[in-house]
Amino acid sequence: MEHWSPTSITDTGTQPHSVAARLARDPKVVCAGGFILFLILLAIGAPLIAPKDPLAQNLLMTTVPPVGFADAEPGFLLGTDGLGRDVLSRVIFGSRVSLTVAFVAAGLACLIGSLLGLMAGFLGNVVDALISRLVDVWMAFPPVLLSILLVALLGTGLHSVIAAIVVIDWTRFCRVVRTETMGQAQMDYVVAARTIGFSRPSILFREIFPNVVPVLIALLTLEMGIAVVVEAILSFVGLSVSSDTPTWGGMIAEGRQIVHEAWWVLAAPLAALFATVVAFNQIGDGLARSLDPVLRR
Amino acid sequence: MTAPRLSIEELSAISLRDGDRPILRRVALSVGTGEVHGLVGESGAGKSTIAKAILGIIPSQVKVTGGRIGFEGRDLLSLSAAELRAVLGRDIALVPQDPSTALNPSRRIDAQMTDGLRLKRGLAMKEARLRARALLEEVQIRDPDRVLVSYPHQLSGGMRQRVLIAAAFGLEPKLVIADEPTTALDVTVQKQILRLIRSLQERHGTSVLFVSHDLGVVAKICDRVTVLYMGKVVEQGATVEVLAAPRHAYTKALLAANPRYDRPDTGLEPTPPELIAALRAEIAAFDANAGTGPRDG
Amino acid sequence: MLLAIVVNRLAMALVTLAGVAVVVFVLLRVVPGDPVAMMISPGAGPADIAALKAHYGLDAPLLTQFWIWIKGVVTGDFGISITLHVYVTEVLASRLPATIELAVLALIVAVILGGGIAVAGTLMRRTVGEAAIDGLNSILLAVPDFIWALALVLIFAVALPVLPLTGRIDPALAQGFATKFYLAESIITFRFAVAGNIASHMAMPTLALALPLAAVIVRLLKQSLKEAMVQDYVLLARIKGFRELHLVLQEALRNAVGPTLALTGVQFTFLIGGTVIVERIFAYPGIGNLAIDAVINRDFPLIQGLVLLFGLIFILINIGVDLTVATLNPRLRHA
Numbered sequence: 001m002e003h004w005s006p007t008s009i010t011d012t013g014t015q016p017h018s019v020a021a022r023l024a025r026d027p028k029v030v031c032a033g034g035f036i037l038f039l040i041l042l043a044i045g046a047p048l049i050a051p052k053d054p055l056a057q058n059l060l061m062t063t064v065p066p067v068g069f070a071d072a073e074p075g076f077l078l079g080t081d082g083l084g085r086d087v088l089s090r091v092i093f094g095s096r097v098s099l100t101v102a103f104v105a106a107g108l109a110c111l112i113g114s115l116l117g118l119m120a121g122f123l124g125n126v127v128d129a130l131i132s133r134l135v136d137v138w139m140a141f142p143p144v145l146l147s148i149l150l151v152a153l154l155g156t157g158l159h160s161v162i163a164a165i166v167v168i169d170w171t172r173f174c175r176v177v178r179t180e181t182m183g184q185a186q187m188d189y190v191v192a193a194r195t196i197g198f199s200r201p202s203i204l205f206r207e208i209f210p211n212v213v214p215v216l217i218a219l220l221t222l223e224m225g226i227a228v229v230v231e232a233i234l235s236f237v238g239l240s241v242s243s244d245t246p247t248w249g250g251m252i253a254e255g256r257q258i259v260h261e262a263w264w265v266l267a268a269p270l271a272a273l274f275a276t277v278v279a280f281n282q283i284g285d286g287l288a289r290s291l292d293p294v295l296r297r
Numbered sequence: 298m299t300a301p302r303l304s305i306e307e308l309s310a311i312s313l314r315d316g317d318r319p320i321l322r323r324v325a326l327s328v329g330t331g332e333v334h335g336l337v338g339e340s341g342a343g344k345s346t347i348a349k350a351i352l353g354i355i356p357s358q359v360k361v362t363g364g365r366i367g368f369e370g371r372d373l374l375s376l377s378a379a380e381l382r383a384v385l386g387r388d389i390a391l392v393p394q395d396p397s398t399a400l401n402p403s404r405r406i407d408a409q410m411t412d413g414l415r416l417k418r419g420l421a422m423k424e425a426r427l428r429a430r431a432l433l434e435e436v437q438i439r440d441p442d443r444v445l446v447s448y449p450h451q452l453s454g455g456m457r458q459r460v461l462i463a464a465a466f467g468l469e470p471k472l473v474i475a476d477e478p479t480t481a482l483d484v485t486v487q488k489q490i491l492r493l494i495r496s497l498q499e500r501h502g503t504s505v506l507f508v509s510h511d512l513g514v515v516a517k518i519c520d521r522v523t524v525l526y527m528g529k530v531v532e533q534g535a536t537v538e539v540l541a542a543p544r545h546a547y548t549k550a551l552l553a554a555n556p557r558y559d560r561p562d563t564g565l566e567p568t569p570p571e572l573i574a575a576l577r578a579e580i581a582a583f584d585a586n587a588g589t590g591p592r593d594g
Numbered sequence: 595m596l597l598a599i600v601v602n603r604l605a606m607a608l609v610t611l612a613g614v615a616v617v618v619f620v621l622l623r624v625v626p627g628d629p630v631a632m633m634i635s636p637g638a639g640p641a642d643i644a645a646l647k648a649h650y651g652l653d654a655p656l657l658t659q660f661w662i663w664i665k666g667v668v669t670g671d672f673g674i675s676i677t678l679h680v681y682v683t684e685v686l687a688s689r690l691p692a693t694i695e696l697a698v699l700a701l702i703v704a705v706i707l708g709g710g711i712a713v714a715g716t717l718m719r720r721t722v723g724e725a726a727i728d729g730l731n732s733i734l735l736a737v738p739d740f741i742w743a744l745a746l747v748l749i750f751a752v753a754l755p756v757l758p759l760t761g762r763i764d765p766a767l768a769q770g771f772a773t774k775f776y777l778a779e780s781i782i783t784f785r786f787a788v789a790g791n792i793a794s795h796m797a798m799p800t801l802a803l804a805l806p807l808a809a810v811i812v813r814l815l816k817q818s819l820k821e822a823m824v825q826d827y828v829l830l831a832r833i834k835g836f837r838e839l840h841l842v843l844q845e846a847l848r849n850a851v852g853p854t855l856a857l858t859g860v861q862f863t864f865l866i867g868g869t870v871i872v873e874r875i876f877a878y879p880g881i882g883n884l885a886i887d888a889v890i891n892r893d894f895p896l897i898q899g900l901v902l903l904f905g906l907i908f909i910l911i912n913i914g915v916d917l918t919v920a921t922l923n924p925r926l927r928h929a
Contacts, residue, residue: 028732136606137613140905142867145885149897152889153621229738233871236740237886252744256875259759263752270744274737281736352833386835398826403848403922412844413834461830468834 022290029286032279039276043095050089051075054246058084063262081251081265082258090246091268097240097247098276100158101231105165106223112166113173114216120174121181122208128178135171143168147230151239161240165227176219180212218287225280232273248273301327301367302504303351303472308364310346310355310528320346320359322529322580323587328472328521333498333505335519335536337512337551343528344508348474350374351506352391353381368472387417390465392475392494396457396482400449407445410464417468432463435500436493455486459493466497472504479514491518512551516540524548527580546572599916607909614905615667615898619660622894623652652894663898672902673895677888682899686881690903691774692762693869693880696796699777700803701862707804708811715812716819716842727812735809739868743802743875750798760877763792799876803868807861814857818850825849852919859915863908 023029042049058080065072066079066087073080078087120131147164154160193207234240235249236256248269255266310321321343328334338344349355351366351373366373369388373381393399401409410432411425420428426445433441436459449457458478465473475494479487495518498505509515515522515536522539524532524547532545543549550572647653651662666673672682715727750757763776767788773779777796780789819842822828828845836844869882877883881900888896 133613137610137617140610140614140908141901142870142904142908143864144867144870145889145901145904148870148886148889149618149621149901152892225736226738229740233740236871237874237890239890256744256747259747259752263748266744267748270741270748274741274745277738277741278733278736282732285732354829354832382835382837384835385833389833391830391833393826393830395826399830401827401831401845401849404845412831412836417835 023286026286026290028282032282032286035275035279036283039095039279040099042092043099046093046096050086050092051077052086052089054085054089054093055244056085060084063258063265065262066264066268078268079262079264081254081262085246087251087265087268090251091248091272093246094248094251094269095272095276097158097235097245098228098231098273101161101165102224102227102276102280105162105227105231106169106220108162109166109169109223109227110173110216110220113170114177114212116170117174117177118181118209118212121178124182131174131178135174138168138171141168144230144233147234148237148239151234156239156242158241161231161234164234165230168230169223169226172223173216173219176215177212180215181208214287214291218284218291221280221284221287225277225284228273228276228280301329302332302369303328303506304365304367305347305351306365306367308347308350308366309362310343310350311360311362312358313360314358319584320528321350321364322527322583323364324525324528324530326523326530326533328504328506330471330504331498331502332521333495333507333519335515335522336506336508336525337510337515337522338525339510341527342525344510344525345476346528347525348391348476348506348508351472351474352385352389353378386413386468386470388471390468390470390473392458392462392465392473392478394477394480396454396461397449399461400457402449404448405445406447406449406452406460410445410460410467413464413468428467429463432467433460435466435497436460436463437489438463454482455490458482458486458490462490462493462497466501466503469501470503472506473498474506474508476508477510480509480511487514488517494518512540524551526576529580529583547576599920600913603909603913603916607906607913610909611902611905615664615902616660618898618901619663620656622892622897623656623659663895667902672899675888675893675896677891677893677896682895685884685896686899686903688774689879689881689884692776692878693866693873693882695775695777696799696803696873696878696880697862697866697869699796700800700807700865701858703800704804704807704811704865705858708808709815711808711812712815712819713839713842713847715816716823716846717838719820719823727816731809731812734805735813737806737809739802739806739865740871740875742805743799743872746798746802747875757797758795759798760795762795762879763788764795767791795878799872799878802872802875803865806868807858807865810861811854811858815850815854818853819846822846822850848922852922855922856915856919859911859918863911866904866907866911 023033052075061073061076061080061084062082064076064080064084067074067077069079076086076088078091081087081090116131120128147168150164150167151160154163189207231240231247232249232252235247236253238250238253240247240249251269252266252273255262255264255269259266304327306325308321308324309319311317312320324343324347326334326336336344336347346355346359349359350361351368353373353376355361361374364374368384373384376384400406407426407429410429411420411422414420414425414428415422418425430441430445433444438444438456438459444452444456444460452460458481462478478494479490482490491514494505494507497503507515507519519536521534522532522536523530524539524545526547532539532543532548539548540552543552550569644653651659654662663673670683672686674680675682675685678685711727711731715724718724718727747759751759768776771779777789777792780786780792823842823846825846828841831841831845869880870885871882872878873880873882874886881903884896885900885904887893888900
């Protein structure tokens with residue numbers, strides 16, 4: 001990564017308007033941002049928005065196709081699953097788990113990874129060597145396997161899913177922040193700050209961190225997309241929250257089993273998952289592009 | 298008098314980015330069979346645009362607005378891409394300016410020399426390789442076998458330029474465009490390269506269009522010379538005559554600007570402002586007459 | 595020079611693997627939940643549980659357990675699988691070839707697909723065609739193998755039911771194989787009908803794994819190719835009269851391929867990691883599928899063996915990438 005000169009710092013750090021303005025002009029980012037906002041609203045207002053109770057089984061109305069196909073029932077817009085539950089309502093409620101995991105897990109991974117990365121980059125030497133070794137060993141594990149392993153060991157539940165994601169993906173943030181910090185720590189303005197007498201932690205947080213933040217935010221949004229997928233995989237394998245709470249992954253697992261009889265049970269949550277992941281990715285991409293003067297070409 | 302090999306007539310071009318600023322103003326020049334013709338001018342005078350027009354590689358921001366480039370009885374400007382591709386390499390070749398970037402760093406010298414021969418002269422690999430070896434000897438490379446299996450980064454700048462010259466002349470083209478071939482080289486090497494080009498040219502009877510900003514270099518090697526200022530031909534004729542008795546003020550200034558080692562040091566004098574004003578007036582008058590000036594309104 | 599790189603990397607690899615071994619060993623035993631709990635029948639008393647634990651050596655102190663295991667590992671004995679009751683090495687050896695075939699096929703598909711589209715995009719640069727490729731690719735870059743796998747299920751099992759949904763080969767055809775490399779062996783022995791059957795089973799999992807990698811290749815390779823195409827040596831080759839496709843393949847490609855190769859290597863490790871879930875979705879009998887079962891059943895020896903195996907594969911791939919990059923760059927070779 002290029003060394004950022006003080007002028008490039010003022011370009012992005014103290015003028016947030018220009019970054020937001022640039023993002024607002026990119027149609028893909030605007031669409032993606034709008035979708036995420038819509039999803040957040042859905043998640044928060046799920047009890048009010050969802051047409052039916054997601055847990056209500058109706059064994060007389062199992063595997064009803066979505067509206068528009070033969071044998072559909074009005075009121076079940078996206079049809080029902082093997083136990084007669086309304087697919088649309090379950091998808092809406094599923095967004096709660098996905099978004100919670102996305103924000104909490106990605107946020108925690110970012111926090112822990114960044115702290116360790118800052119320490120490694122700024123303190124150098126032994127601290128850096130230790131942390132780098134740790135990252136290397138960590139990255140030798142296949143991520144999915146590790147997450148499944150952790151959740152299987154920690155027991156099912158939202159907390160273990162979040163813990164698993166944090167434990168696996170903190171290294172991503174650590175590496176980036178470490179590189180950025182090491183680059184920044186060499187720069188003249190840091191040396192100047194030290195000669196004036198600023199203490200190390202204050203330099204760390206007042207000078208270096210603000211310049212790392214933009215990259216971090218871009219990485220964070222990408223991580224949210226990853227977190228949503230990991231949660232889906234875990235609930236697909238049956239290792240996420242209890243089977244009462246509707247999750248997209250759980251619906252996908254069930255849908256996979258009955259795909260020949262009721263393909264919509266797989267298609268609906270898969271589409272929701274796809275849209276969410278793409279949306280997070282587009283935002284992260286747009287952020288990365290607008291912050292990196294080289295990529296902006 | 299035999300017909301000239303290359304005949305540029307009334308060639309005009311504008312820059313689409315600069316508000317249609319004229320780059321070439323009705324340039325006319327001709328290069329006869331076996332003639333070395335110098336094209337002299339300062340940076341931005343339009344020399345490389347002329348060369349690019351001949352080779353069909355004019356950048357998209359430049360537009361040819363009129364004129365003709367006659368070669369072998371055809372107008373190069375009117376040829377299709379496929380027809381031009383047939384002419385290039387076989388009848389017209391280029392000796393580029395910078396030997397450090399003109400050779401592919403990942404391909405061996407023999408591969409880069411033989412591919413043209415195989416494509417354009419239909420030689421088989423073995424024959425092409427023998428011919429490449431002979432060409433390297435012709436440009437006075439003492440260890441052709443070693444050079445053939447080398448990569449560009451293993452050769453010096455002078456050697457690389459010799460390879461490029463060998464490759465250009467080796468195709469036995471009718472016209473070679475030499476684009477400031479000595480600019481990127483040490484002064485000591487320059488003389489050798491010039492002599493080399495001259496001897497190759499005489500041996501093969503090739504016409505050469507020698508582009509340069511240095512009148513001193515042109516004096517050493519060119520039979521005739523065209524002096525270009527701001528896209529307009531200001532002087533043209535046999536080198537000996539033009540240098541001995543220059544008619545245009547700009548040519549005189551160019552000659553005076555050349556440091557001479559046989560006279561006491563008179564220092565470098567900046568171009569007199571009267572000259573610049575006079576030149577500008579001349580160009581403006583030409584534009585008004587010929588309609589090549591920037592369009593108003 | 596190259597030898598030095600290999601030796602260096604292998605040394606670091608051993609250290610990393612050692613770290614991995616320790617982490618997984620400790621993790622399994624420190625965290626609650628043990629295999630014995632999965633195996634006891636209802637109504638078993640504490641004596642039975644204790645006996646089972648002793649049988650599997652789970653009652654000894656942590657360090658002793660580790661020492662016993664390490665001694666075994668160094669001599670090639672990874673213990674016996676608690677759920678399958680065979681040597682771990684045996685199980686791994688019988689399931690690994692399926693995953694290797696899947697991963698390698700996916701890599702080949704990704705490179706051909708990604709490379710082809712990147713070249714096409716370069717030839718179409720600054721046209722609508724390139725913009726379309728870029729737009730589509732940037733969306734597809736976000737899609738992980740998990741989603742691809744399920745989308746392929748919807749398309750090829752439901753909408754166009756032309757491909758089998760599970761397994762590796764028709765059970766009726768799974769005879770007469772000397773090795774477990776079914777696909778390679780059936781091709782080499784000219785049993786093309788069998789190879790076709792295997793390929794149809796592998797089609798969806800392969801695509802699911804290949805498409806994310808292909809998207810990455812398209813983006814990076816196309817960018818590198820476009821940067822190479824404006825270099826002077828390409829211009830000179832164009833002046834020699836070569837056509838655009840020749841310029842891309844003969845001049846630009848070898849200079850553009852370096853960064854893509856390095857990234858492909860890293861992404862290939864992700865691909866291998868992805869076999870865990872993709873094999874599960876398609877019930878493909880490789881080590882990925884095995885891993886999920888092992889974890890759910892808390893089969894410690896098998897889990898340890900699998901983690902070490904995956905770790906070793908990752909490290910070998912990284913070494914391979916380093917070597918390839920070094921050989922391709924003439925400057926590094928002669929340094």
